[in-house]
Amino acid sequence: MVTVAHKPVRPRRAKPSRGRRVFQVCNAIVLTAVVVVTLYPFLNIVARSLSDENAIRSGQVSLFPRGFNVETYRLVMSDAMFWTNYRNTVVYTVVATAVAIVLTTCYAYVLSKPQLRGRGVLVGIAVFTMFFSGGLIPHYVLITSLGLKNSVWAIALPNAISVFNLLVMKAFFESLPVELEEAASVDGLNTYGMLWRIVIPLSKAVIATMVLFYAVSFWNSWFSAFLYMDRSELFPVTVYLRNLIAGATGGTSVGASTENLQVAANIQSVTIVLTVVPILLVYPFVQRYFVSGVTLGAVKG
Amino acid sequence: MTAPSRRRVAAFAAGLLALTLAACSGEEPENNDLAGNRVGAMSDYAVGKQFKATEPISFSMLYNNHPNYPIKKEWLFWSELTNRTGVTLESTVVPLSDYEQKRSLMIGAGDAPLIIPKTYPGQETPFVASGAILPVSDYVDLMPNFKDKVAKWKLEGDLNTIRQQDGKYYVLPGMHQDVWKDYSIAVRTDILAEVGQPVPKTWDEVYTMLKAMKAKYPNVYPFSDRWHKPTPGGALFNVLGEAFGTHGGWGYHNDQWDPAAKKFVFTGATDQYRQMVTYLNKLVKEGLLDPESFTQDDDQARQKLATGKSFVISANAQTLVNDYRPDLSKNPKATITKIPVPVGPAGEIKTGLRLENGVMISKKARDSKNFVAMMQFIDWLWYSDEGQEFAKWGVPGTTYNKDGSGKFTLAADVDYVKLNPSGTKHLQKDFGFGNGVFAYGGRTELLQSTFSAEELEFQKVMATRQTLPVPPPHPFEDAEQEQATLYDTPLKDYVGQMTLKFILGQRDLSEWDAYVAELKGKNMDAYLELVNKAYDRYAAKS
Numbered sequence: 043m044v045t046v047a048h049k050p051v052r053p054r055r056a057k058p059s060r061g062r063r064v065f066q067v068c069n070a071i072v073l074t075a076v077v078v079v080t081l082y083p084f085l086n087i088v089a090r091s092l093s094d095e096n097a098i099r100s101g102q103v104s105l106f107p108r109g110f111n112v113e114t115y116r117l118v119m120s121d122a123m124f125w126t127n128y129r130n131t132v133v134y135t136v137v138a139t140a141v142a143i144v145l146t147t148c149y150a151y152v153l154s155k156p157q158l159r160g161r162g163v164l165v166g167i168a169v170f171t172m173f174f175s176g177g178l179i180p181h182y183v184l185i186t187s188l189g190l191k192n193s194v195w196a197i198a199l200p201n202a203i204s205v206f207n208l209l210v211m212k213a214f215f216e217s218l219p220v221e222l223e224e225a226a227s228v229d230g231l232n233t234y235g236m237l238w239r240i241v242i243p244l245s246k247a248v249i250a251t252m253v254l255f256y257a258v259s260f261w262n263s264w265f266s267a268f269l270y271m272d273r274s275e276l277f278p279v280t281v282y283l284r285n286l287i288a289g290a291t292g293g294t295s296v297g298a299s300t301e302n303l304q305v306a307a308n309i310q311s312v313t314i315v316l317t318v319v320p321i322l323l324v325y326p327f328v329q330r331y332f333v334s335g336v337t338l339g340a341v342k343g
Numbered sequence: 344m345t346a347p348s349r350r351r352v353a354a355f356a357a358g359l360l361a362l363t364l365a366a367c368s369g370e371e372p373e374n375n376d377l378a379g380n381r382v383g384a385m386s387d388y389a390v391g392k393q394f395k396a397t398e399p400i401s402f403s404m405l406y407n408n409h410p411n412y413p414i415k416k417e418w419l420f421w422s423e424l425t426n427r428t429g430v431t432l433e434s435t436v437v438p439l440s441d442y443e444q445k446r447s448l449m450i451g452a453g454d455a456p457l458i459i460p461k462t463y464p465g466q467e468t469p470f471v472a473s474g475a476i477l478p479v480s481d482y483v484d485l486m487p488n489f490k491d492k493v494a495k496w497k498l499e500g501d502l503n504t505i506r507q508q509d510g511k512y513y514v515l516p517g518m519h520q521d522v523w524k525d526y527s528i529a530v531r532t533d534i535l536a537e538v539g540q541p542v543p544k545t546w547d548e549v550y551t552m553l554k555a556m557k558a559k560y561p562n563v564y565p566f567s568d569r570w571h572k573p574t575p576g577g578a579l580f581n582v583l584g585e586a587f588g589t590h591g592g593w594g595y596h597n598d599q600w601d602p603a604a605k606k607f608v609f610t611g612a613t614d615q616y617r618q619m620v621t622y623l624n625k626l627v628k629e630g631l632l633d634p635e636s637f638t639q640d641d642d643q644a645r646q647k648l649a650t651g652k653s654f655v656i657s658a659n660a661q662t663l664v665n666d667y668r669p670d671l672s673k674n675p676k677a678t679i680t681k682i683p684v685p686v687g688p689a690g691e692i693k694t695g696l697r698l699e700n701g702v703m704i705s706k707k708a709r710d711s712k713n714f715v716a717m718m719q720f721i722d723w724l725w726y727s728d729e730g731q732e733f734a735k736w737g738v739p740g741t742t743y744n745k746d747g748s749g750k751f752t753l754a755a756d757v758d759y760v761k762l763n764p765s766g767t768k769h770l771q772k773d774f775g776f777g778n779g780v781f782a783y784g785g786r787t788e789l790l791q792s793t794f795s796a797e798e799l800e801f802q803k804v805m806a807t808r809q810t811l812p813v814p815p816p817h818p819f820e821d822a823e824q825e826q827a828t829l830y831d832t833p834l835k836d837y838v839g840q841m842t843l844k845f846i847l848g849q850r851d852l853s854e855w856d857a858y859v860a861e862l863k864g865k866n867m868d869a870y871l872e873l874v875n876k877a878y879d880r881y882a883a884k885s
Contacts, residue, residue, distance in 0.1 A: 121413070123413055178448060179448065179451045179452050182448055182449075182452045182454070183452050183453075183454075186452065186454055268437075268438065268441055268445065269445070269448065272435040272436060273436055274408055274413060274414055274436045274438075277438070281438055282438075284438065284440050284441075285408065285410045285438035285439055285440045286410045287440070288410065288438070288439055288440030289409060289410030289411050289439060289440075
């Protein structure tokens with residue numbers, strides 16, 4: 043359609059060849075199919091979360107809710123503990139992401155300097171942890187002995203540097219022209235000044251990407267919190283919801299009332315919606331940098 | 344996806360640590376002197392006596408947090424418990440969803456709280472070798488109520504089944520006065536009346552009933568069953584197995600105790616097992632039992648029942664009320680009930696273990712100066728009549744009332760399992776009683792105090808059935824255990840497959856002898872020899 047609209051304005055441009063049009067049509071069909079395939083499950087989940095459990099069980103729910111029901115939302119959200127844990131999730135995500143970004147950026151920047159002595163060893167140390175780990179119990183003992191249990195640091199510190207993210211960032215910094223920093227140094231900036239005033243402003247794209255990666259992973263994580271938190275008011279919402287699902291689908295406990303069974307059928311979808319939506323809202327804001335980052339890289343080749 | 348692999352890692356790590364710890368703790372001398380551990384303990388604690396610590400003490404405990412009644416600090420349970428016993432419990436809260444994983448981790452890391460409840464018999468085994476768990480059987484002398492119930496209810500045989508190789512047990516199990524039967528079959532009573540049949544009392548009468556239903560509705564399979572996971576026919580074969588004097592379905596295991604011969608025989612090759620299979624084959628052959636019963640999902644089976652495509656299905660008290668009745672509510676004529684378990688060739692009997700999940704204790708508790716008080720406290724809360732009543736029902740006058748005949752009623756404003764729907768507060772959610780961590784087992788009267796009138800009728804019939812003694816244990820040595828597992832699983836799988844083939848008519852029952860010969864080819868005899876050798880050794884020791 044765009045092509046049609048612009049045609050008179052740009053007469054010099056050759057009429058799209060037959061092959062190209064076939065390609066565009068196919069492209070549109072395939073991409074539309076991809077959109078449908080990726081969007082459908084999500085819409086289905088939203089519909090399920092608003093449907094009656096019987097309708098879900100008999101497989102009537104596809105794109106639109108059947109037997110409209112917000113009981114599960116009401117039940118989940120009426121619990122004060124749900125909100126406490128939700129707040130924890132936000133706090134843990136923000137703190138842990140902030141820590142992770144600072145540490146990852148610093149480490150990656152250092153590693154990107156070819157003149158650094160012992161750089162290979164530093165990279166090796168990081169990469170080593172990608173393949174080997176001390177195991178669960180040593181980890182637990184370490185965190186416990188450091189006195190980090192029952193605090194946000196138990197979640198933030200052990201996961202502060204993701205080696206994959208580190209390597210991506212390192213590659214990005216390496217691709218920045220050395221001349222910029224040389225010029226800055228001639229103008230009298232020290233290393234930190236260079237990082238702060240030159241490198242970081244130029245790296246918004248990669249930083250935004252990393253923020254997104256880290257935030258999503260901290261938002262979704264439950265395992266560290268489950269390991270290191272001993273009181274229910276310290277759990278993030280993921281642990282809360284996970285337990286809720288277990289209780290609703292266990293079903294064998296004497297005393298499961300009909301109210302709980304109502305919950306059982308659509309609780310999973312409610313859970314998914316409740317945990318996905320906030321992080322989904324972050325996406326568009328970060329997306330801007332993300333896209334410009336990609337094109338920036340493309341132009342520079 | 345990461346969860347199972349992490350769980351495996353945890354289990355592996357726990358195992359590894361267990362090995363190392365076992366290596367270190369081997370030479371510790373046994374110390375039976377409790378003089379230094381009596382702080383806070385009562386010197387005259389006994390059955391019928393309220394435990395009250397002589398000074399305020401607190402114990403750490405692992406707490407399994409149930410999402411239906413999440414833990415609250417302001418529960419009456421906590422304050423009243425401290426009031427009565429002088430003990431404060433400090434809970435490490437673990438979500439129910441991953442309780443077992445955190446428990447292994449904390450025990451493995453040596454960081455476990457002193458009291459570890461909600462441990463099912465068998466779950467303690469991986470921790471035994473590590474020496475991190477107290478062999479509680481050495482200390483039951485500190486627990487008069489526990490000992491009293493074991494003696495009164497003749498639970499010694501049941502307890503023997505949880506003894507480890509060293510002859511000790513490491514978990515204090517929940518104990519029931521009688522075997523509790525819940526599973527049976529549910530029958531559409533309106534159809535029963537329509538075809539003019541009484542409620543069947545035996546499995547032969549069940550056959551007659553299904554026959555009559557089929558005559559009236561030739562196009563339906565009157566019996567279409569659920570619960571095919573993880574074992575096909577899990578519930579039905581389990582119930583039938585008992586009636587025929589063998590084991591089947593969920594309850595299947597390869598060794599069956601033969602009390603006459605005083606040795607173990609191979610379950611899947613016994614005559615009783617063949618009779619059970621023959622009976623089921625007859626049902627399938629005559630179109631009375633839906634062949635899809637062993638492959639369909641629970642929901643499909645429920646759907647068939649709901650739409651009148653079947654009239655009979657396996658049931659327990661919960662599914663009757665929570666599944667079948669609501670499913671059938673669209674049909675105003677339909678009535679359904681769980682019938683007393685039909686009797687089979689084995690007669691009016693019931694079998695089963697009377698043990699429940701219970702409490703493990705960290706070994707390090709033994710060194711606490713409050714150790715004796717702790718054991719007395721556990722004895723009072725989990726094993727005394729008063730403690731059990733408190734944990735389940737709460738405080739008389741506040742949450743419940745009990746009349747002269749011992750009948751429990753909830754307080755006017757309290758609800759629990761819909762016994763008092765007008766109550767605005769919830770016994771579990773708002774008061775912390777009826778909590779699965781503290782309240783289970785106990786006297787039949789107490790157990791049934793929350794049952795509906797209908798379920799009580801069922802239980803009344805079941806109470807007249809004679810409880811058979813528990814088969815003796817045959818604890819393996821480590822090497823034997825490994826060997827036995829190698830034989831056990833393929834045999835079990837093969838019996839399962841062939842059971843279905845025989846029932847569905849894919850293999851003719853005349854080939855039974857050939858089937859037994861195939862079992863022999865899969866080391867049936869070697870397996871039995873291991874079991875019987877282990878049993879003989881156990882019998883000689885005790």
